[in-house]
Amino acid sequence: MAYxxxxxxxxxPTELLLEVIGHLEYEAGLWEKLALVHPRFAAVIACNQTSIxxxxxxxxxxxxxxxxxxxxxTDKLTVTWLSNSIRHYDVVDGIFExxxxxxxxxxxxxxxEALAYVGLLLMYQLNCRQPHKDKVAYLKSLQRDPLIAxxxxxxxxxxxxxxxxxxxxxxxxxxGTQQDGNEYRLQIEVEQSxxxxxxxxxxxxxxxxxFQEMSYETTLLMFLHDSETTWEQLPERDPIMNTSGPxxxxxxxxxxxxxxxxxxxxTTIGCPRNEVRGRIADDIEFEDHLLAxxxxxxxxxxxxxxxxxxGGDDGETME
Numbered sequence: 002m003a004y005x006x007x008x009x010x011x012x013x014p015t016e017l018l019l020e021v022i023g024h025l026e027y028e029a030g031l032w033e034k035l036a037l038v039h040p041r042f043a044a045v046i047a048c049n050q051t052s053i054x055x056x057x058x059x060x061x062x063x064x065x066x067x068x069x070x071x072x073x074x075t076d077k078l079t080v081t082w083l084s085n086s087i088r089h090y091d092v093v094d095g096i097f098e099x100x101x102x103x104x105x106x107x108x109x110x111x112x113x114e115a116l117a118y119v120g121l122l123l124m125y126q127l128n129c130r131q132p133h134k135d136k137v138a139y140l141k142s143l144q145r146d147p148l149i150a151x152x153x154x155x156x157x158x159x160x161x162x163x164x165x166x167x168x169x170x171x172x173x174x175x176x177g178t179q180q181d182g183n184e185y186r187l188q189i190e191v192e193q194s195x196x197x198x199x200x201x202x203x204x205x206x207x208x209x210x211x212f213q214e215m216s217y218e219t220t221l222l223m224f225l226h227d228s229e230t231t232w233e234q235l236p237e238r239d240p241i242m243n244t245s246g247p248x249x250x251x252x253x254x255x256x257x258x259x260x261x262x263x264x265x266x267x268t269t270i271g272c273p274r275n276e277v278r279g280r281i282a283d284d285i286e287f288e289d290h291l292l293a294x295x296x297x298x299x300x301x302x303x304x305x306x307x308x309x310x311x312g313g314d315d316g317e318t319m320e
Contacts, residue, residue, distance in 0.1 A: 008042075009039045009041045015045060018045055019045065022035070022053060023053065023056045027057045027061055027062070030084055032053070046080065050080045051079070053080065054078040057083065058078075062083075068086070068089075068303065069089055069122070069125060070303075089125055092205055093118065093204060095212065096121065096158065096207055099161050099165050099212070100157050102165070103157075103161050103164050107157075107160040107161070109157045111288075112293040112294050113153060113285055113293065115294060116153050116154075116295050117153050119147070119150045119302050119303065120152070120153055120154030121204045121207075123143075124151060124200070125203055127139055127140065127151075127203065127258075128201075128202065128204075137258065140258060140261045143305045144305060144307045145266070145269035146301075146302055147302045147305050148265060148266050149266070149281055150292070152262070153285065155196060155199050159192065159196070161211055162195065165212075166211060166213060167215065167218075168215065168221075169191050169218060169225075170191060170218075170221065174191075175187075191225060193259060194224040194225040194227075196259045197257050197259045198217075200258035200259060263277055291309070292308060
């Protein structure tokens with residue numbers, strides 16, 4: 002834009018400049034780029050960003066405020082928040098590209114896609130809570146259906162990572178049929194560490210694993226190292242991988258987010274923890290289940306509630 006434009010003249014009314022900005026088709030990073038064009042644009046956007054964001058939400062992105070509600074709720078709506086939200090949508094779309102590209106036996110079923118989509122949005126809500134105890138409190142506050150949504154997308158992401166990913170999580174790493182006890186235990190540890198990484202770091206970690214960004218494996222190794230498992234080495238076999246070094250977080254909570262979620266699922270479903278996986282698999286197997294093709298009830302799940310009614314257990318109150 003030429004610097005002799007009337008838009009940058011201080012005599013040009015701010016209200017009209019805001020109207021011009023509001024008519025621009027929004028894309029991630031638009032206002033950040035516009036702010037670099039001229040100091041007046043930067044000042045107007047900085048002083049009026051809440052009203053600008055509300056205009057875009059009202060005209061173009063009606064679901065975004067629900068999908069990525071600012072946390073804490075007292076936070077203002079900013080251009081940075083909206084740009085991050087758009088990038089989150091891109092990450093979610095990329096994840097679903099891989100989930101749909103799996104083999105027929107492991108591909109996410111079409112009638113469960115919307116449920117898994119909600120699960121990713123809930124993982125973003127979990128991811129923005131700090132410190133660890135706030136994440137634990139959030140999981141404990143969720144009712145059954147939103148927890149199932151998170152579990153479904155984590156389960157399908159794990160299957161996709163084994164098929165599309167590289168490194169430890171790849172099915173090529175543990176594809177053999179003659180595993181000894183140590184190798185089987187390591188596979189379980191890797192899968193649990195992958196689950197813990199997903200819950201701690203959110204959809205971006207899933208995206209990195211599915212698109213073979215090798216930085217994901219560094220994170221996975223840190224969570225695996227924190228499990229503190231000691232492996233017995235058998236002289237006639239190749240040594241089991243061991244990690245070394247200090248714990249990533251020596252004072253971490255003893256209960257992991259994965260344990261918290263599975264315990265909470267057992268409570269809300271009303272079954273022992275070791276039956277949770279089977280119960281969910283049975284409940285969502287056919288397309289006539291309650292959470293299939295979910296549409297209008299999505300907002301309830303994003304608020305941590307069951308699709309219908311109060312579902313009995315209301316969860317622990319978050320402070």
